[in-house]
Amino acid sequence: MRIAVDLNRCQFYAQCCFLAPEAFRLEAEQVLAYHPHPDDALREKVVRAAAACPTGAILIDHRDLSR
Template sequence: MRLVVDLNRCQGYAQCAFLAPDVFTMRGDEALLYNPHADKAQREQVLRAATACPVQAILVEDDPDDASEAASSRLTGAGEGLSSVR
């Protein structure tokens, strides 16, 4: 999974840091630091963080290697209600 955060759009609400603290952290009041290559084990937390972003500044992209996993989760209904692209 690959993450891209539009830092021009980010307003520092820190919802992502609250929901996925191993991936997103705040430095000071406004500077967001994040791991652009989050671990697959953190997928659910990252998707919740992206969904919770008030300004929709977080884009989550699937790696080609993860495509078969994403397809199987759609078939089984896993992750229902969450979008992997923002």
């Protein structure tokens, strides 16, 4: 699966890090790191993380328009 986080919308609440720590991690107070291609086995966790994000910053299976 593919994910992207709109870092302009992310407010670093870290709900995603608690719900899917394999895919999201806060590296510093305002630095979110994420895996852009998490294993499909993590889909349920990642979907829950996206649903829990207060700012709707997590996009799942988005189309990469840069290619």
